[in-house]
Amino acid sequence: MAVGSLVRRVFGPRCGGGRHVIRTARLDLFTPVIRLDAAACIGVLVDAGAQRWNGLVWEEGTMGAAAAAQLLSFGTGRRSEAVRQWPQARLGERLAADQVDGGQLVAVHRADRRYAGEVAFDPETGQIGGTLAPWYRYRGLGTELFAAGAELAHRHLGVASVGAGAEVGNRPSRRSLEAAGFTPAGGPARHVLPDGREVDSSWYEHRSEHPRRC
C-alpha cells in the first residue's frame, strides 16, 4: 500500500492541492473531487423548499427532483452505481483543476454515507450559504453545516470575518447560524433574491482572531 493511502486510511483524507477537508460530529465535508460530488451540490438545490429559500431561478432541464433524490442517495457509499446509471454524465471523472472551487464543500452524512448538503464561501461577498438535502433538514445538521462553512473560511482560506444572510422568516436558517456561532451584524433590512423576490433579511458575522490558510 502506498504511504499516502495508508495515511488516509489511518487519519482520513487531508487538505492539499487546493482541496479542503473538514469533519464535524456527523458530517464529512470536502471540496468536490469528482463530477458526482459537484452534481450533488446541485442536487440539494432542486426541491421546492431549497428553491424558495435560496430564491433560485431554475432553468428547465437542469436536474429533476427524482434524479436529484436518486443521485444524492448514492452518496460516497455507492458511487459506482451512480456512475453506471448515468454513463453519459461521466460522474466518476475527476474535476479539472479549473473546475475545482476551493470555497465549496459537499457534505456527506458519515453514518449513512449519503450526500447531505453543500456549503460555500463566496470571496466576492465574504459570505457563506448552505443547503441540506431535504431528508437531512430539521435534525440539527444545519449547525454543523454552517460551522464547517465558517471553519473553511477561517482556518483554510485565511478569512477573519465571515458573513451570512438569512430571510427573517427562515427560522431554521437563522437558528442554525446562531447555533454555529454567528452573531447579528448590520445589513440592509430588505434584500432582493436572484428570483426577484424581496425579503426581510437578517445579517450575521462570524469572526476569528487567528485566521490561517491550510
Ligand SMILES: CC(C)(COP(=O)(O)OP(=O)(O)OC[C@H]1O[C@@H](n2cnc3c(N)ncnc32)[C@H](O)[C@@H]1OP(=O)(O)O)[C@@H](O)C(=O)NCCC(=O)NCCS
Ligand atoms: C437552513 C438549513 C441549512 C437549516 O438546517 P436544519 O438542520 O434544517 O435546521 P435545524 O434542524 O438545526 O433547526 C434550526 C432551528 O429551526 C427550528 N425548526 C426546524 N424546523 C422548523 C420548521 N419547519 N419551521 C420552523 N422552525 C423550524 C428548530 O427547532 C431549530 O430551532 P431551535 O434551535 O430553537 O430548536 C436547512 O433547513 C436547509 O437546508 N433548508 C433549505 C434551504 C435553506 O433554507 N437554505 C438557507 C438559505 S439562507
